[in-house]
Amino acid sequence: xxxxxxLHASHINMSHGSxxxxxxxxxxxxxxxxFDNPQxxxxxxxxxxxxxxxxxxxxxxxxxxxSYVVDPLFFPGGNIGTLAVNGTxxxxxxxxxxxxxxxxxxxxxxxxxxxxxxxxxxxxxxxxDLAGVQIVTGDTKVVxxxxxxxxxxxxxxxxxxxxxxxxxxxxxxxxxxxxxxxxIGDHGAAILNxxxxxxxxxxxxxxxQPLHELMSVMxxxxxxxxxxxxxxxxxxxxxxxxxxxxxxVSIRLDESCIPVRNTVRGVCEILGLDALHFANEGKxxxxxxxxxxxxxxxxxxxxxAGREAAIIGEVVEGPAxxxxxxxxxxxxxxxxxxxxxxxxxxx
Amino acid sequence: xxxxxxLHASHINMSHGSxxxxxxxxxxxxxxxxFDNPQxxxxxxxxxxxxxxxxxxxxxxxxxxxSYVVDPLFFPGGNIGTLAVNGTxxxxxxxxxxxxxxxxxxxxxxxxxxxxxxxxxxxxxxxxDLAGVQIVTGDTKVVxxxxxxxxxxxxxxxxxxxxxxxxxxxxxxxxxxxxxxxxIGDHGAAILNxxxxxxxxxxxxxxxQPLHELMSVMxxxxxxxxxxxxxxxxxxxxxxxxxxxxxxVSIRLDESCIPVRNTVRGVCEILGLDALHFANEGKxxxxxxxxxxxxxxxxxxxxxAGREAAIIGEVVEGPAxxxxxxxxxxxxxxxxxxxxxxxxxxx
Numbered sequence: 001x002x003x004x005x006x007l008h009a010s011h012i013n014m015s016h017g018s019x020x021x022x023x024x025x026x027x028x029x030x031x032x033x034x035f036d037n038p039q040x041x042x043x044x045x046x047x048x049x050x051x052x053x054x055x056x057x058x059x060x061x062x063x064x065x066x067s068y069v070v071d072p073l074f075f076p077g078g079n080i081g082t083l084a085v086n087g088t089x090x091x092x093x094x095x096x097x098x099x100x101x102x103x104x105x106x107x108x109x110x111x112x113x114x115x116x117x118x119x120x121x122x123x124x125x126x127x128x129d130l131a132g133v134q135i136v137t138g139d140t141k142v143v144x145x146x147x148x149x150x151x152x153x154x155x156x157x158x159x160x161x162x163x164x165x166x167x168x169x170x171x172x173x174x175x176x177x178x179x180x181x182x183x184i185g186d187h188g189a190a191i192l193n194x195x196x197x198x199x200x201x202x203x204x205x206x207x208x209q210p211l212h213e214l215m216s217v218m219x220x221x222x223x224x225x226x227x228x229x230x231x232x233x234x235x236x237x238x239x240x241x242x243x244x245x246x247x248x249v250s251i252r253l254d255e256s257c258i259p260v261r262n263t264v265r266g267v268c269e270i271l272g273l274d275a276l277h278f279a280n281e282g283k284x285x286x287x288x289x290x291x292x293x294x295x296x297x298x299x300x301x302x303x304x305a306g307r308e309a310a311i312i313g314e315v316v317e318g319p320a321x322x323x324x325x326x327x328x329x330x331x332x333x334x335x336x337x338x339x340x341x342x343x344x345x346x347x
Numbered sequence: 348x349x350x351x352x353x354l355h356a357s358h359i360n361m362s363h364g365s366x367x368x369x370x371x372x373x374x375x376x377x378x379x380x381x382f383d384n385p386q387x388x389x390x391x392x393x394x395x396x397x398x399x400x401x402x403x404x405x406x407x408x409x410x411x412x413x414s415y416v417v418d419p420l421f422f423p424g425g426n427i428g429t430l431a432v433n434g435t436x437x438x439x440x441x442x443x444x445x446x447x448x449x450x451x452x453x454x455x456x457x458x459x460x461x462x463x464x465x466x467x468x469x470x471x472x473x474x475x476d477l478a479g480v481q482i483v484t485g486d487t488k489v490v491x492x493x494x495x496x497x498x499x500x501x502x503x504x505x506x507x508x509x510x511x512x513x514x515x516x517x518x519x520x521x522x523x524x525x526x527x528x529x530x531i532g533d534h535g536a537a538i539l540n541x542x543x544x545x546x547x548x549x550x551x552x553x554x555x556q557p558l559h560e561l562m563s564v565m566x567x568x569x570x571x572x573x574x575x576x577x578x579x580x581x582x583x584x585x586x587x588x589x590x591x592x593x594x595x596v597s598i599r600l601d602e603s604c605i606p607v608r609n610t611v612r613g614v615c616e617i618l619g620l621d622a623l624h625f626a627n628e629g630k631x632x633x634x635x636x637x638x639x640x641x642x643x644x645x646x647x648x649x650x651x652a653g654r655e656a657a658i659i660g661e662v663v664e665g666p667a668x669x670x671x672x673x674x675x676x677x678x679x680x681x682x683x684x685x686x687x688x689x690x691x692x693x694x
Contacts, residue, residue, distance in 0.1 A: 013688075019580025019626070020685025043593070044516060045438045045576060046411035048508060054408070055398050064393035065450035065503055066486045071494075091392045103412035105501045107454070139413045141499075143692065147418075149494040154452045154486075156412055156503035161395060169391060229392060233366025246390070279366070338367025341360070345490065 004028050012112045017142025030118060031104070031138055034125050039101075039136035047101065047136035054100070057160035062097035064088060065156040071345040073120065073150055075194035077205035080153055081120035083281055083347060085127035085135075086210045088157040090230040093212035094284055096167050096219060097159030099131060104138040104155055109148035120151065131210040133157075165219065169246035171226040176315040177293035178251060179286045181214060181300055182308035183207065184236050185264045188278030191346050192267065200270075202263045209282035214305040221299035222292040230284045232347055234338045237276040239285045240323045241337040243315075250318030251287075253325040253335065257312045276325075277338045279346040287315055351375050359459045364489025377461075378451070378485055381468050382475070386448075386483035394448065394483035401447070404507035409444035411435060412503040418692040420467065420497055422541035424552035427500055428467035430628055430694055432474035432482075433557045435504040437577040440559035441631055443514050443566060444506030446478060451485040451502055456495035467498065478557040480504070512566065516593035518573040523662040524640035525598060526633045528561060528647055529655035530554065531583050532611045535625030538693050539614065547617075549610045556629035561652040568646035569639040577631045579694055581685045584623040586632045587670045588684040590662075597665025598634075600672040600682065604659045623672075624685045626693040634662055 007029035015022035032040055039047040054061065068084045085102065092099040104124065108117065128135055135155075186207040193204045211230060218225060227247070229239045236258075244251045260268075260275045268275050282305065288296055293311055300306030313325075323335045354376035362369035379387055386394040401408065415431045432449065439446040451471065455464065475482055482502075533554040540551045558577060565572060574594070576586045583605075591598045607615075607622045615622050629652065635643055640658055647653030660672075670682045 014691050015686075015688040017580075017691070018685055018688040019582075020585055020624075020687070021683075022687070023581075024684070042515075042517075043589070044442070046409045046442045046444070046506075048442065049408045049410070051398055051402050051406055051408055051507070059398055061396045061398055061401070061505075062393045063396070063448060063450065063505060064484055065452045065501070067452040067454050067488050067501060069454060069488045069490050095391070095393050095395065097393070101410060103410065103503050105412045105414040105452075105503070107414050107416060107499055137411055139501075141414050141416045141692075143416050143496060143499075146493070147496040148499075149490060152454055152488075152490075152495075152499065154412070154414060154501035154503070156450050156452070156501070158408075158410060158505070159393075160398070168389075170389075233364075234370075235366075238367055242390070277367075336368075337371070338365055339362075340367070340369070341362040341365040344361050344364070345488075 004033055007114060010114055012108050012110060012114060012142055014110055014142055017140060023140060027140060030121055034121050035135040037134045037136060054160050057098045058162040060161040062092050062095045062159045062161055064091040066091060067152060067154040068347055069152050069345050070347050072194055075206060076190055078208040079120055079123050080151060081123035082127045082208050084153040084155045085124050086208050087281060087347060088155040089131050089133060089210045089212055092157045092159035093215045094228040094230050095161055096165035096215060097161045099133045099157055099159040099212050101158045102133055102135045102155050104135050107141045107143060107148055107152040109150050110142055110145045112150050131212060167225050167228050169227045169243050172243045172247040172249055172287040172315050173226060174249055174315050174317050175290050176226055176287040177290050177311050178313040179288060179297060179309060179311050180236060181284055181306040183259045183261050184280055184283055185260060185275035185278030187281040188343055188346055189264045189267045198267060204263055207280055207282040209305055211282060211284055211305060214303050217299050217303045218296060222288055222296040224289055226287045228284055228286040231280045233279050235277040235279060236285055237335050238337045243287060244323050245321035248320035250316045250322040251313060252316045253313035255325050255327050257310055259308050259310050273342055276335060351380055354461060357461055359455050359457060359461060359489055361457055361489055364487060370487060374487060377465060377468055381472050382482040384481045384483060401507050404445045405509040407508040409439050409442045409506045409508055411438040413438060414499060414501040415694055416499050416692050417694050419541055422553060423537055425555040426467055426470050427498060428471040429474045429555050431500040431502045432471050433555050434628060434694060435502040436478050436480060436557045436559055439504045439506035440562045441575040441577050442508055443512035443562060444508045446480045446504055446506040446559050448505045449480055449482045449502050451482050454488045454490060454495055454499040456497050457489055457492045459497050478559060514572050514575050516574045516590050519590045519594040519596055519634040519662050520573060521596055521662050521664050522637050523573055523634040524637050524658050525660040526635060526644060526656060526658050527583060528631055528653040530606045530608045531627055531630055532607060532622035532625030534628040535690055535693055536611045536614045545614065551610055554627055554629040556652055558629060558631055558652060561650050564646050564650045565643060569635055569643040571636055573634045575631055575633040578627045580626050582624040582626060583632055584682050585684045590634060591670050592668035595667035597663045597669040598660060599663045600660035602672050602674050604657055606655050606657050620689055623682060
């Protein structure tokens, strides 16, 4: 039985990124002992899997990457670590894939408290366990004070797509219904509030959650989902614009059907922003055949991650790439992608 | 035929990380148009591959990640982009894997000149083409001025390991020969010199190069390679300490056999550092059965990436994890892992 190296420093310093002894202490004491799985524990420079064992889940591999630079690192309902795990799980899940393995690349600013880093790593482990994925390979870099901002995390994920699933932004068809799985804008509002810029006395929590189980429920109810994306940066509005552009269709939303919490609506009114542009970290948007939309909706509402699912609009004939929204006052306005940067470092 | 979006800005601003319109312009004009392959061009949130098509290369998947924070971004012989592609290719290659697909996660500091970013992206494409790998999925984040340092890149790679190859740090055996594929320390010395700290009038170039072809040549000559690692951060000394520790053996090097350029030796003497601790970006270290070492050496020397390959020592009985070096003066000293941080942000 080999002795695990111990990390004695209270703050990260440049030697923790050197490739030498201090880095090994950090990796063994923090990452390996927490993530704890045979792949990572082997301390090789790469994880290795039987291709055959992957084939039990399906016939196609899904591969996706995201870096997380959220500010602040900790916020109500989560932290950068839960975001980094669930965000990449969701980018796999919306293709229909079963998420399996993640890599974890950390860029740490010199001076970061080890206690905070440990809390984040433990959150990542908890989120990974909850979703049944393993963090199997990693990398750690340290940059001097003032050349980073505490912590950036990259997670890259591998999953397997079951046979017969063909989800793509380009598959939205005229007549399809547009569905979301619940309240939108929670994550964006929670981050804004956590920064203290709003000085609001309200409780706003991120919606950060994994969506692969909900996707399984959805695929069981409607194997022919057309387009599905998680609505993170840029919000629901940006995803719908991508759908409309990719499939050369128009999309019409009914504002009265879009689930938005009153607290989030309040934040939007104060700031003159649209919840449809706010980031989500546990919300997906889908276009689905009209004849299975109701059954799908009921199936979604039976799952905790889809309790407040709603049909919010439909795919219509019209100029390619146009998204319009029927407002509460009976009018119609064009809903564009996010223009400019209203909410920096939201994820 | 869809019109490609155009990026008009001369410098990166926060809106390029918003998830909205400006980000799409950046992604389409810079990344998609340059990396240009069907997976990336589809602009889905994940790349997708047939598992069956991967099986033509072997039976096991290799999966590895690295973030690159090198300073400066450009240096003689390469830039952060060539490093990010070749570094991850090499982490796959040293397992015996054929490198196939990379992801690319960019964290860009606000204010970065688009022209520099474009040059780096073009270098990545050239390096990927040279090695026959594709950059199939990506992510872009922008952080405010002063919260990053121009550009950090994460690349995560997938490759396939052919049948019958079992390379592992733990497999080094007493009697094995230790081989390197050429001059060591070039990358570390080149970065130090590029920072202008040395004020030396010498030409020092990174050794940044892909090693998967050399690995193929090596495996053809000696299918039973025991341990192989690329000696990046921490240098050859750190890799050998990892080998000795993992396999519970000692390693003895012969200093007179270690290939070091005179210019690099000069840098080491000025700074009181050891080239064995300097980073390399195109050098691997291997332990191999003694009876195939000479044939292997000749095979390596027949390939451009192994021209100056040398047998530098052997695996011996002795305390687990000890690496000693026979010096030019007939003495012996212990060669430890890198302690502390002598060369920050070398990769």
